[in-house]
């Protein structure tokens with residue numbers, strides 16, 4: 001595939017502004033770029049979801065103009081979408097085979113389930129074909145999304161941030177699959193913000209900046225630092241710099257908390273936890289062990305079955321989310337599109353979502369648009385949201401920039417405590433640097449920060465203490481300074497090992 | 505006891521036809537994501553053209569065909585507005601209802617004058633299935649029912665199988681739930697939606713024809729008398745499934761039949777006519793099993809949003 005001077009202009013944004021790329025047979029070609037650099041836009045054009053403003057895409061020697069994904073699929077292109085394209089009301093098998101179902105007139109459900117089962121065994125992405133997608137965790141949904149692309153035996157595969165939600169183990173398996181594709185001569189376009197992944201899996205890397213392809217380099221000669229610098233266009237600090245913590249009084253105490261999810265399954269099974277002012281407590285765990293339900297329960301999005309949550313000296317177990325917000329709890333939820341933003345609202349409305357009832361955003365029950373807009377513009381500048389346009393709808397922002405808006409809103413409310421679930425999911429290295437700085441700043445100001453993350457690196461580099469959750473229980477709490485990857489990894493997997501377990 | 509009288513069950517079945525057919529039609533439309541409240545209007549159009557062509561051609565079957573064609577065309581207009589122009593689907597549907605009421609009344613007066621449709625217009629046959637009519641009790645229920653009653657029973661079963669067990673049915677449901685996802689899998693969202701809406705037009709027209717050349721052989725202005733709206737309720741109460749719609753239509757049909765029987769026994773039939781609406785509100789409120797609409801129901805799909 002060859003892409004020549006491709007452009008895509010949205011009203012007011014040049015999402016792609018001169019993209020040149022050559023994809024060789026059987027190569028894994030990584031695309032790197034900051035949030036909003038235009039990676040997803042490029043992929044959507046290749047897949048026929050967006051029409052290019054100008055430029056040319058050549059595939060297998062011919063110029064192609066896909067007017068719909070149908071034509072792209074027909075030509076042999078498969079894609080894993082950054083924001084899942086799954087139908088919650090249907091089963092896993094139905095989602096995977098949709099558009100290419102077994103059977104003539106009748107839909108052969110048994111055959112579909114058999115095929116998906118075979119596929120999931122072949123690629124070692126364990127999944128129950130008969131499960132309803134609505135009941136799956138996001139990690140499992142990611143597997144379905146990947147299986148969908150492989151089901152169609154594509155001649156070219158686009159992976160738009162496929163690993164954002166996978167565990168390290170699953171990422172390994174995915175890489176094995178990619179190697180298999182390579183051996184078959186199938187080229188792969190791979191997008192990820194994780195530099196080590198890119199270095200490991202790709203043959204060549206193309207870096208995009210502000211809609212343009214800047215450079216294509218051989219992976220063999222690249223380092224994380226060189227890629228990061230190329231991407232951002234300046235020196236990036238990959239390590240978080242922070243001073244020693246000065247933890248104070250506990251701000252949050254959790255006693256024997258039990259939580260059930262919407263399917264009535266007990267996810268949190270008696271958690272005791274304490275978060276102090278002026279510390280970052282990392283909650284480490286493998287996806288699906290109850291960490292996000294715990295976060296939701298503290299924020300009040302799901303009710304506690306049993307137990308108590310004491311915040312700032314008051315029992316808040318029965319309070320509504322709004323009342324908890326009032327008392328100074330800020331929350332960055334895991335699913336930014338479902339729980340974090342109102343996608344059809346503009347950025348001004350999204351940034352005042354929590355405080356729109358209060359001054360200065362409202363006077364006598366009427367929203368003061370000008371005051372809200374100037375506040376939003378300040379946040380956009382501080383958090384480097386791109387494009388810097390407060391009147392844009394949240395849905396028009398790239399995934400990473402949506403995340404920045406949520407963080408900006410939550411952090412800037414001057415909360416007493418911040419619960420951040422996967423705060424840097426899908427963010428580029430430059431943006432991660434910025435967000436990590438914000439978290440450390442909050443801590444240094446004496447706020448409590450609960451960091452829930454599936455990224456062990458992130459937990460290790462930021463946390464003052466690390467709590468490990470396994471199967472809905474806190475199995476260990478260790479000081480952050482001495483924790484090692486291996487030690488935490490073992491604990492996450494449920495082995496109680498010989499680590500010092502200190503319950504403070 | 506009135507419930508042991510097979511006549512009331514025969515009446516229930518007969519009353520259910522002009523509710524079940526449009527309700528199943530609506531199910532097809534809404535399952536693909538297009539809100540269809542135009543059942544009432546399309547039924548009227550079906551009813552009117554069925555009679556007209558039945559009279560002109562002397563064949564009730566040709567009348568039925570004309571009803572299907574006109575109903576399908578009306579639905580196609582609705583589909584075009586909803587899909588291609590992304591117009592508000594509720595407003596469109598309401599527009600069609602008002603238009604159809606006016607058009608049929610106007611044409612009735614113009615074509616047939618003030619005497620209405622001629623009394624010698626042919627109607628579809630009433631039949632009893634040999635063998636079935638020998639069974640005691642059940643036989644009485646099915647005795648001399650319009651042929652459309654039997655067609656409806658067959659259509660209910662086929663529709664349910666079609667929507668839930670065929671490839672096309674799966675695609676229709678996917679389009680109504682998440683059109684963008686369906687699109688990314690190569691499914692032609694617009695084409696499927698046209699198909700669903702036009703199919704719903706055919707079912708509604710069939711329901712209308714049942715009134716004008718099935719039970720009667722004539723047309724009177726506004727003869728559907730709100731059945732299209734009760735069908736809407738039946739569709740929702742039936743949770744957007746053909747079998748459910750049929751079940752709801754039977755319940756609603758029974759309440760109508762009961763109203764007729766109880767007339768003159770001191771119970772107001774108006775009270776019984778409330779039943780469909782009351783049940784629907786309860787269903788929507790989640791009291792009688794939860795009714796959840798297809799996720800993308802009523803939302804226009806434009807794949808190239810910018």
Ligand SMILES: Nc1ncnc2c1ncn2[C@@H]1O[C@H](COP(=O)(O)OP(=O)(O)OP(=O)(O)O)[C@@H](O)[C@H]1O
Pocket residue numbers: 010011013014015033034035036037038039040041042082386387395396397398399400401426428810
């Ligand atoms: N439908 C749209 N309308 C207007 N602007 C858009 C639209 N889609 C994307 N954009 C803009 O185009 C630019 C590129 O977005 P894109 O999603 O391609 O970024 P990305 O490189 O994939 O970023 P990320 O890593 O955060 O996913 C962004 O500035 C975004 O705001």
Ligand SMILES: [Mg+2]
Pocket residue numbers: 039040041082160398399
């Ligand atoms: Mg993207």
